[in-house]
Amino acid sequence: MDFDIFAFEKSVKNRLKKQYDTDLHADNHDVYDAAAAAVLDVIMENWKKTRLAHQKDKVRHIYYFSAEFLMGRALSNNLINLRIKDQAVNALEKMGFNYNTIEEQEPDAGLGNGGLGRLAACFLDSLATLNYPAVGYGIRYRYGMFEQRIENGFQVEYPDNWLKNRDPWEIRRSDLAVEVLFGGSVSVRHEADGRDYFSLENAERVTATPYDTPIVGYDTKTVNTLRLWEASSPEGFDLQLFNDMHYKRAVEKQNSAEDISRVLYPNDNGPSGKALRLKQQYFFCSASLQDMIRSYTAVYGQDFSKFADLHVIQLNDTHPVVAIPELMRLLMDEHRLEWDEAWAVVTKTFAYTNHTILAEALEKWPIDIFQGLLPRVYQIVEEINRRFLSDLRTRFPDDYDKQNRMSIIRNGMIYMAWLAIHASFSVNGVAALHSEILRTQELKDWAHLYPEKFNNKTNGVTQRRWLLSANPRLASFITKYAGSGWETDLSVLKNLETYIDDTAVLKELLEIKQQNKEDLAAWLKATQNEFLDPESIFDVHIKRLHEYKRQLLNVLHIIYLYNRILDDEDFNPPARTFIFGAKAASGYRRAKAIIKLINAVAVKINTDKRVRGKIRVVFVENYRVSAAEKIFPAADVSEQISTAGKEASGTGNMKFMLNGALTLGTLDGANIEIVEEVHEQNAFIFGLKADEILAMEKAQSYNPRAYIDRNAGLAKALQQLTDGTFGDARPFFQELYDSLVYGVDGQRPDVYYVLADFDAYCRAQESVAAAYTDREGWAKKTLLNIARCAKFSSDRTIEDYVRDIWKLKKIKID
Numbered sequence: 127m128d129f130d131i132f133a134f135e136k137s138v139k140n141r142l143k144k145q146y147d148t149d150l151h152a153d154n155h156d157v158y159d160a161a162a163a164a165v166l167d168v169i170m171e172n173w174k175k176t177r178l179a180h181q182k183d184k185v186r187h188i189y190y191f192s193a194e195f196l197m198g199r200a201l202s203n204n205l206i207n208l209r210i211k212d213q214a215v216n217a218l219e220k221m222g223f224n225y226n227t228i229e230e231q232e233p234d235a236g237l238g239n240g241g242l243g244r245l246a247a248c249f250l251d252s253l254a255t256l257n258y259p260a261v262g263y264g265i266r267y268r269y270g271m272f273e274q275r276i277e278n279g280f281q282v283e284y285p286d287n288w289l290k291n292r293d294p295w296e297i298r299r300s301d302l303a304v305e306v307l308f309g310g311s312v313s314v315r316h317e318a319d320g321r322d323y324f325s326l327e328n329a330e331r332v333t334a335t336p337y338d339t340p341i342v343g344y345d346t347k348t349v350n351t352l353r354l355w356e357a358s359s360p361e362g363f364d365l366q367l368f369n370d371m372h373y374k375r376a377v378e379k380q381n382s383a384e385d386i387s388r389v390l391y392p393n394d395n396g397p398s399g400k401a402l403r404l405k406q407q408y409f410f411c412s413a414s415l416q417d418m419i420r421s422y423t424a425v426y427g428q429d430f431s432k433f434a435d436l437h438v439i440q441l442n443d444t445h446p447v448v449a450i451p452e453l454m455r456l457l458m459d460e461h462r463l464e465w466d467e468a469w470a471v472v473t474k475t476f477a478y479t480n481h482t483i484l485a486e487a488l489e490k491w492p493i494d495i496f497q498g499l500l501p502r503v504y505q506i507v508e509e510i511n512r513r514f515l516s517d518l519r520t521r522f523p524d525d526y527d528k529q530n531r532m533s534i535i536r537n538g539m540i541y542m543a544w545l546a547i548h549a550s551f552s553v554n555g556v557a558a559l560h561s562e563i564l565r566t567q568e569l570k571d572w573a574h575l576y577p578e579k580f581n582n583k584t585n586g587v588t589q590r591r592w593l594l595s596a597n598p599r600l601a602s603f604i605t606k607y608a609g610s611g612w613e614t615d616l617s618v619l620k621n622l623e624t625y626i627d628d629t630a631v632l633k634e635l636l637e638i639k640q641q642n643k644e645d646l647a648a649w650l651k652a653t654q655n656e657f658l659d660p661e662s663i664f665d666v667h668i669k670r671l672h673e674y675k676r677q678l679l680n681v682l683h684i685i686y687l688y689n690r691i692l693d694d695e696d697f698n699p700p701a702r703t704f705i706f707g708a709k710a711a712s713g714y715r716r717a718k719a720i721i722k723l724i725n726a727v728a729v730k731i732n733t734d735k736r737v738r739g740k741i742r743v744v745f746v747e748n749y750r751v752s753a754a755e756k757i758f759p760a761a762d763v764s765e766q767i768s769t770a771g772k773e774a775s776g777t778g779n780m781k782f783m784l785n786g787a788l789t790l791g792t793l794d795g796a797n798i799e800i801v802e803e804v805h806e807q808n809a810f811i812f813g814l815k816a817d818e819i820l821a822m823e824k825a826q827s828y829n830p831r832a833y834i835d836r837n838a839g840l841a842k843a844l845q846q847l848t849d850g851t852f853g854d855a856r857p858f859f860q861e862l863y864d865s866l867v868y869g870v871d872g873q874r875p876d877v878y879y880v881l882a883d884f885d886a887y888c889r890a891q892e893s894v895a896a897a898y899t900d901r902e903g904w905a906k907k908t909l910l911n912i913a914r915c916a917k918f919s920s921d922r923t924i925e926d927y928v929r930d931i932w933k934l935k936k937i938k939i940d
């Protein structure tokens with residue numbers, strides 16, 4: 127990158143002058159804004175070049191349709207990918223600004239819940255770095271993932287006002303606005319060509335305005351685009367009503383339209399079923415498809431024969447699946463294709479990724495909601511299903527059960543996953559085990575019907591953000607010993623294995639971890655006045671709060687360990703700090719009770735002098751991408767303890783590995799593939815396996831009582847949930863207890879096998895403690911984990927998608 131440092135400096139200074147007349151009164155945020163704007167200037171030229179190259183060559187693009195993009199901060203990431211970070215930091219410091227302070231001014235772009243949204247962000251980074259033409263399409267939520275504060279140990283949600291100040295990275299493209307219609311009634315007109323044409327009357331009109339954010343590839347000129355849609359009313363507010371002093375009614379239409387892109391739904395894996403969520407989904411899908419069709423028809427007119435050659439749309443879970451009937455509608459109603467022509471285009475264009483097997487996360491919409499909001503699209507879904515069922519009947523004439531099970535519309539509901547599988551040419555899971563479970567269990571009927579569609583794409587993470595940017599100490603260590611080039615070829619890390627017996631190198635590695643732990647301790651001291659002992663083991667559990675992720679298993683072990691230390695003077699395990707970070711869906715009561723429990727246990731243990739210096743429990747408030755970047759580098763132990771078969775992949779597990787933390791986990795999701803790389807002796811694997819749980823589920827043979835009766839330590843820890851040991855939130859803890867021991871709301875007890883895995887987990891924790899005490903042994907395991915994480919780069923994942931599904935060509939810019 128030919129970067130003119132003087133021009134950069136001047137650009138920052140001029141912006142501060144222009145906006146504030148003098149640079150003296152600029153506060154830190156103003157400096158951030160000016161620096162970001164100056165960086166955008168640097169990006170602009172290549173962004174344009176990329177756009178022109180992609181247009182001129184009329185190349186095949188991947189369009190990643192996702193309701194979530196969990197981007198986090200952009201300043202450091204862009205500087206790093208442009209390869210000008212050191213210079214820019216120097217320039218800013220020379221002007222008297224502290225880079226760290228400036229960086230901290232940027233709010234996270236938290237437009238996602240967790241794994242699925244962050245995966246989309248890692249994919250965009252890899253696509254640009256690998257020079258593939260790609261567009262991310264989604265929603266510009268005015269409010270992202272809520273801000274979590276812990277008050278009296280409870281999670282309280284506050285709005286995430288991330289656009290309070292202007293976002294210096296986005297460019298509003300009002301020239302590209304389109305209209306999206308809701309409601310109304312379908313009208314038919316018969317035309318001279320003998321066909322019927324459908325349109326909507328009296329529909330609500332909503333304007334979709336795109337905002338573009340540059341996606342800068344690492345060490346390349348490619349700059350792709352993330353295009354997010356904002357909803358507004360084309361009519362603005364009603365001046366007539368306002369003049370008549372009907373102030374509320376005057377803004378009704380405006381508000382109703384703006385509601386669509388107001389806020390991200392904060393549920394991860396939970397049922398939503400809300401009309402507004404369907405509106406969000408249709409809104410961004412329709413706008414994106416119109417956008418794609420507009421640029422296509424500008425070149426090819428109304429001949430859609432090349433559409434599927436130039437576009438592949440990846441559906442990130444079921445959230446954007448309504449794009450399937452919407453593309454049918456646009457092609458037939460607006461562009462006059464026949465059903466069969468349109469269907470041929472659609473079925474060559476869409477590919478679908480499933481990210482979860484939890485039944486409650488498989489989206490289905492009540493017909494009345496769907497039909498009310500999208501009457502014409504509903505007709506098309508019905509017709510897709512009519513044709514599909516008639517096919518099924520010829521293939522399986524006697525199997526009425528199957529015909530019923532697979533029907534896209536059934537029991538008053540529309541099954542979005544079924545629609546996705548039927549219309550897509552590819553269906554993939556996100557880790558080997560997950561894809562296998564989809565094929566052989568969850569989607570068995572479908573895999574039997576369309577075996578050629580099913581495939582696996584194991585997730586990955588970008589090493590640019592999660593190592594180079596987040597962990598500069600480890601990054602230079604790696605360059606020093608493994609050599610350069612790992613930033614775009616993670617397999618370079620395997621060179622580290624040469625040093626597996628080099629005590630000096632191992633010592634250096636431990637020192638880096640130590641320094642990172644001190645940094646994290648300092649940050650938590652400064653931000654939430656928490657004291658952490660960097661000499662203790664940092665045992666870290668960070669991810670969404672969900673029962674299947676089993677934070678409760680972790681807490682029960684902490685209580686058990688606490689009791690043991692109190693009961694047995696001779697028991698002296700190494701000092702541990704248990705670190706949690708997690709947001710709970712706002713309506714998920716039990717998850718919120720678990721957060722309260724973690725905090726109650728923290729208060730109890732952290733104020734008990736008898737265990738001072740031995741155990742500590744820390745809950746990191748408002749866990750988010752920018753917090754994650756500080757926590758992963760400081761972790762010793764990576765908690766990946768989901769019920770086997772439930773975590774589709776996990777990607778945090780990979781970020782830990784990349785940062786030299788050892789996995790304490792079940793054989794679930796991508797943990798299995800991590801262990802395949804590092805071998806069991808370099809991880810701590812425990813617990814029931816997916817097939818064992820399946821067998822117990824089938825036989826209905828699980829009896830949690832048996833485990834309690836056999837384990838006095840477990841019985842005591844459970845009893846302490848409700849006997850007041852952890853303070854006054856007893857009704858909440860009682861529910862946790864009941865859910866484990868008796869089952870609540872007609873559920874079986876302990877649906878996630880916490881008690882069944884408790885003993886194995888305790889023993890695995892003992893192995894962790896023993897292994898940690900052998901510092902050099904631990905360092906070797908750490909080195910090996912880092913050396914063997916090549917597979918978990920999202921660059922590898924993207925190349926897999928490109929080879930098997932997307933079939934893209936790399937386009938070099940200049």
Ligand code: 26W
Nearest residue numbers: 241242394395481487556773774775776777
């Ligand atoms: C119906 C609401 C809803 C909301 C979010 C349903 C499902 C979701 C997501 C699919 C949940 C999610 O983020 N899944 C995670 O996806 C990651 C990326 O593939 C995986 O690594 C995680 O294992 C999976 O839980």
